[in-house]
């Protein structure tokens with residue numbers, strides 16, 4: 001059975017799952033990518049959708065792809081394409097070969113579906129195992145998976161990866177915070193997987209039960225599935241006294257296991273043998289210059305049942321330059337800045353919710369939860385930022401609260417160029433979600 005191995009890195013030992021592929025030379029990696037890309041096109045050509053799209057782009061067979069650069073000649077695939085193809089317009093294998101599917105919730109329109117063969121699930125599990133091992137977690141760890149099991153990919157995705165690593169897995173799923181705490185105490189959970197917002201909520205619940213995080217055996221957390229700032233990561237690390245690792249993924253690319261931080265936390269290593277990732281300008285659709293932020297576009301390289309070519313994720317990030325001290329050859333993505341469709345336009349100024357979170361979390365008095373509300377006052381937009389603060393501040397000098405309100409408002413103005421109305425709230429009073437946090441409420445009338 002495979003296991004986490006320790007390799008001597010530049011200045012520390014580096015835990016690794018699959019050294020042959022993780023430390024592969026760039027040239028060999030690119031040869032592999034090209035071979036996989038051609039195979040992917042062959043699979044894609046089994047679907048009427050891609051037969052049509054590739055023909056429109058002047059491509060009829062995998063050999064039309066001469067080099068990796070030719071990926072740019074392939075057509076884009078969008079979320080709307082997936083919706084139109086629902087339920088099986090993008091299925092590239094016989095139905096009997098499919099062993100699982102995951103769908104999006106469909107709460108905001110027609111759902112989308114991704115099918116998997118057993119081969120696809122094995123490859124996904126391998127990618128997640130690499131991610132887990134890269135953080136230094138091993139079969140000696142007890143892993144409590146606090147994300148939803150079911151159609152959401154965070155539950156089953158991490159579950160199988162953790163089992164492959166050989167961890168003792170507690171499939172707790174999301175919510176029921178009292179039971180989560182009980183499980184953590186009874187089984188000395190050492191690694192958890194959750195959304196960052198849920199972990200912050202869990203910390204408040206621990207305090208409510210008089211449990212000090214230090215009494216638990218926790219040492220690591222995998223956090224992802226929603227945007228969060230570096231400050232939020234630091235807050236989680238210091239509140240729990242642990243290491244927290246950023247995990248990026250999306251259902252269209254399997255789910256978690258796309259890109260993950262290693263022990264050095266210098267960006268998210270993207271598994272380039274499984275995906276080709278491009279970063280493009282959202283309007284010109286041209287590749288952005290090295291280091292510039294743009295939209296992530298991804299092509300699957302190993303998936304049989306639902307191959308996707310140049311999927312427009314809407315997520316915004318940039319490449320991290322240079323090499324990671326861990327020595328892995330796979331390139332790193334910077335923390336996701338937000339989504340191109342998340343951007344708020346407030347009185348004509350572009351604001352990303354992540355800019356607001358970043359400033360809030362840098363303010364020591366601010367607690368773990370906040371909400372951004374947009375309203376219309378006459379013809380103008382009004383930005384209200386509601387934030388929880390340390391409970392003790394409510395029993396002190398009321399003038400100090402006014403000062404804090406003004407200080408936060410000014411801090412935000414300097415970052416986003418819009419001066420918000422700041423509301424201060426007691427801990428636990430703003431709504432909490434068990435899954436992805438809903439941070440923005442837009443009450444402006446739609447035109």
Ligand code: DLL
Pocket residue numbers: 147153154223224225226227228246247248249250251252255256257313315335336338339
């Ligand atoms: O959220 C898969 C996942 C589960 C990733 C658990 C990590 C951990 P979806 O529900 O399809 O899949 O949502 C994907 O969530 O396009 C991003 O906008 C956002 N997202 C995911 N991870 C991160 C992250 C899962 N680390 C969408 N930082 C993506 C910021 C993230 N945003």
